[in-house]
Amino acid sequence: MFKHSHFMGHSSNVNCFRFGRKSGQVAVSGGDDTNVNVWRIRESETKNIMSLAGHSSPVECVTFDPAEKRVVAGSTSGAIKAYDMESAKVFRSLKGHMSSCTSIDYHLYGDYVASGALDTNVKIWDLKTKNCVQTFKGHASDITCVSFTPDGRWLTSGSADGTLKIWDLTAGKLLREFTDHGGAITCLEFNPEEYILVSASQDRTMRFWDLQSFELLGVTPTDTTPVAAIAHTISEPYSGKYALCVSQDMVKVWSYDASVTCHDTLLWNNARQGVTETLGDTLVTDNLQLFGGSFANAFISVWRVDLNTLQPFAPPKKTPRPITPAAIFRPVTPKVLQPPRSAPSQQPALQQPPATPPQPPRSVHQRPPPTPEPSPPASTESASTEMGVDTIKRFAEPPEAFSSDYVNELKVGMELSLRTFKSRQKALEQFMTYHWDKGDVHGGFRFISQLPTGTREALAVDILGNVELATIGLDLEACVLLLPLALELVSGFPPYAAVGVAVAKVLVTAFGPLVKDNKEARRSNREVNFAGEERAARCDACHGFFIELQNKLPNVATTDPRALAELKSILGEYGWGR
Incomplete structure (x- = not known):
């Protein structure tokens, strides 16, 4: 793991951090100082590009719009403010939650924002009209996360009691409820290729849901710590095939196509000077780099993992094939090397007489079948005085290709x-x-x-x-x-x-x-x-x-x-x- 940058994010405690999904080069954070800070993530450093004021209480959750032109932030007072990044000003103030706003998400196709709060309510806001167009009631405990489905038709929400709800935005009602988790929902992530939802919980498991059939596809074994952030691979040929799941002490690579499988684990220690950092968000880039943002006190750390060093993205390690006498001295069909019919005109014949009288071309055979005590292979004389190294190479038997290599390559390609x-x-x-x-x-x-x-x-x-x-x-x-x-x-x-x-x-x-x-x-x-x-x-x-x-x-x-x-x-x- 490579620590990308470590810097002071706010003048007091940092409470939230989120990457921009479109470019992967911007991030936003909120803190107790009531400010919303926007960061430019460069190759070797992270730079603050603007600080947005407007909230009167600590900022608890932040997000970008899909175009990365707006930022929306919720605070402990329940107020939500939408900022225009071009003017660096608040253009919408939304009030409706009676307690701290804990999670927020921006609709992919319209100017709609979803928010969840400690008042157990989930709200949908229209930024054009500044109105709350829908309030979903039904959770019995604090809302911990909200997320729109990729097609924008539904909204998913998770709460502190482990309940996961799916809301139909068109009908304005509850569509489905899952109560399988035994602890607070920590994060929600959708597969970019299929209609599959991945949920993580304080019960230290992850569950995979098919949202077309509303079936549970699988569940991971109980881990040592809860998963705090999930990101899918997005570049071909891995798009949607693997989920990178990050907890406080490790990064794991999971797939769940045929069965739930862990391919690799990277242990890491996110404690800095004895203070454990809180993971805010993760992002996978097109070139298989996993970026993460974590924070502790007033400081933010941005780190990077090269997924090309982890399985299944890293080249497989080849196991050396054991060498046995049978492999060395196996019988093969004898082959006869024939001299060229005529010497190349550009290459004159050797002028010096050969050391031995001219001999007719001889058959060059490989070693006969093995015997209990095989003797060293006999030396082979040249078939003609005009046959050089290139001629021998041309007639030599090609190196053996193992059929298992071909099969593996074909399987991977298929x-x-x-x-x-x-x-x-x-x-x-x-x-x-x-x-x-x-x-x-x-x-x-x-x-x-x-x-x-x-x-x-x-x-x-x-x-x-x-x-x-x-x-x-x-x-x-x-x-x-x-x-x-x-x-x-x-x-x-x-x-x-x-x-x-x-x-x-x-x-x-x-x-x-x-x-x-x-x-x-x-x-x-x-x-x-x-x-x-x-x-x-x-x-x-x-x-x-x-x-x-x-x-x-x-x-x-x-x-x-x-x-x-x-x-x-x-x-x-x-x-x-x-």
Whole structure:
């Protein structure tokens, strides 16, 4: 384990710490000094980039929005404040909890925030209207954690008595309750590839739940200390396959696909100068680095574990094969080395006469079958005076390849391929079931954009390459959601780029005139139009994407050069990029 940085986080005790999931390069903390501090995590240091004031009581929980442009923080008074990072000011104050706010989460697809508190209530807040749109009652003890499901339809909450509840946001009611844990819920984590929830508890176990069938998939053995944070691998070929579970004294690598299995354990001591640090959050990056943030008193530590040193990510250790007499002297089919039919013209024949009279070519045999007392192998004479080392190498028997190596390589390759296809199939099923079949076009495109790298591009090609976009009633919001996907695809290899070019062509043709007219109208009319602010913001976003697209096209390699040329021509007409 590598200690990334250790620094004073607040002027008094630190109470919470959270990484930004989008970039993995920012973090936020809250403390008894009532401030919310935002940190930039560099390669060798962590730097404070802003300190946000506004709370009048200690900050107990913090989180970023998915775009990392906003921070939401809850305090011991029950008040919740949302900060805009660009202006570094509070833009929403939410009051409703009667006691300390203990957990908070931001919705993936909308400006909604979930909060849990010591008053046993779970609340859903609309940041646009500043209203509490839903209050879920039913827990009998303090709320310890809340988390939205990846598709945004449900909310999960855990409490101090070990109860886990799933709430339906659309129906506004309790959907399912689990009471299997024997202690307070410490953390909740969703698999990025499948509809599976992982919960950890003070009972020192973790449980894995299938949220499609509401079945318990498995449970880990009782450990020495409770798991405080969980993070899944997010890069292919491991995306969603392994859960990195961190407690106060160790890091464990778990999988639960076929059975619950611990692959490796890293023991560590998070005590600094006799003070045990509290784990705040963990994050796994694309290059298999596990980052963690812990705190004690007024100080914060950011640490890193290279997962490439742990199983199953590290190369397997090869066990040396025992050498036996039978392996050395095993019988093989004799082979005869034939001299070349004619000597190369560039290589003159040897001028010196051979030391012995010329001999006809002889058969060179390997050792006969082993005898009780085998004698050393006889020396082999050259088959011809014109046969050098290169000739012998060319006719020599290749080194033996063990069949077990081939089998293992094939098994690994097949497992990775199967895992990839299952991941894509699962994502496609979720897209069709929860969004497309219900006519939720915007939600479907948001769902695709939130998928991990690898799965996201593949699913975008599968869907966008088989849908007539012009027939599904696209609007400006859909254009804003689709353009980043198109930009990502045109930067890929030719088949993906062809789909990206086709999508971009439809969007530029349909919305290019609107974006251009909107910008020109605002340039000529300086009056403030609050009603058109949202439309103007979307037009500005599209304009930025059009410029980026224009800059990328010269380096695009596609299987449809004609469509690429047409897209360049359309963009040139509007002057994007000038």
